[in-house]
Amino acid sequence: MRFDIITIFPGFFASVFEYGIVKRAQAAGLVEIHLHDLRRWTSDRHRTVDDRPFGGGDGMVLKPEPIFAAVEELTGAGRRTDLPARTRVVLLSPQGKPLTQALAAELAASANRLVVICGRYEGVDERVAEALATDEVSIGDYVLSGGEPAAVVLVDAVVRLLPGALGSATSAAHESFAAGVLDCPHYTRPAEFRGLRVPEVLVSGHHARVAAWRRKEALRKTWRNRPDLLERAPLSDEDRRLLEEIRREEQSA
Numbered sequence: 001m002r003f004d005i006i007t008i009f010p011g012f013f014a015s016v017f018e019y020g021i022v023k024r025a026q027a028a029g030l031v032e033i034h035l036h037d038l039r040r041w042t043s044d045r046h047r048t049v050d051d052r053p054f055g056g057g058d059g060m061v062l063k064p065e066p067i068f069a070a071v072e073e074l075t076g077a078g079r080r081t082d083l084p085a086r087t088r089v090v091l092l093s094p095q096g097k098p099l100t101q102a103l104a105a106e107l108a109a110s111a112n113r114l115v116v117i118c119g120r121y122e123g124v125d126e127r128v129a130e131a132l133a134t135d136e137v138s139i140g141d142y143v144l145s146g147g148e149p150a151a152v153v154l155v156d157a158v159v160r161l162l163p164g165a166l167g168s169a170t171s172a173a174h175e176s177f178a179a180g181v182l183d184c185p186h187y188t189r190p191a192e193f194r195g196l197r198v199p200e201v202l203v204s205g206h207h208a209r210v211a212a213w214r215r216k217e218a219l220r221k222t223w224r225n226r227p228d229l230l231e232r233a234p235l236s237d238e239d240r241r242l243l244e245e246i247r248r249e250e251q252s253a
């Protein structure tokens with residue numbers, strides 16, 4: 001997978017991709033990350049990337065010309081309809097569709113090239129979203145001062161899903177969201193720390209009871225922190241019974 005990140009702050013990314021799985025995936029040749037300074041595609045003396053909004057108002061808007069020129073040079077296409085197969089152009093903005101595990105998985109499985117446009121200032125000329133980007137993506141319901149931190153999040157979420165990027169081929173399948181609920185709690189040694197004990201069942205060595213405990217505690221975590229997920233999660237009859245139990249336990253706690 002090749003990433004091309006278009007930004008007015010290429011220096012922002014100086015060391016973020018030099019850690020952990022993203023670093024290893026690059027070293028293994030699974031991933032290439034290329035940074036591009038948007039100002040390279042400006043043509044005026046001041047290397048202007050933004051301008052005042054039509055219709056008035058505060059703030060500046062990123063101009064379309066440098067962004068279109070950048071994507072055109074990088075992909076050969078100046079319109080999303082002309083892009084090569086397996087190439088996606090992602091515009092990061094708070095107006096985008098949410099970045100979910102499902103979207104990250106879809107990108108990891110179907111693209112081999114991601115061009116990532118980091119928005120800035122008050123916005124990006126809408127023609128980028130209309131005609132150039134294949135996807136407008138937000139990493140959450142809050143406003144960042146630019147798309148750069150969101151680009152880091154997107155790259156990380158996609159890279160770790162590429163075949164061969166994780167140590168164990170199965171580890172991504174078990175985590176939060178993979179099954180529509182949050183991951184269960186995890187513990188390691190010592191079994192007692194400052195008076196806090198690891199749940200007895202986990203040290204019992206009883207595999208079936210450990211599995212049942214993990215499912216129940218995953219459901220409890222989800223019920224407490226993300227009850228919205230339970231409306232869409234695929235739940236068995238046993239899960240529903242566990243949720244009833246959890247509700248009773250949490251009321252009496």
Ligand code: ADE
Nearest residue numbers: 092093094138139144150
């Ligand atoms: N740029 C500013 N806020 C953002 C967000 N929440 N997601 C993606 N890009 C952004």
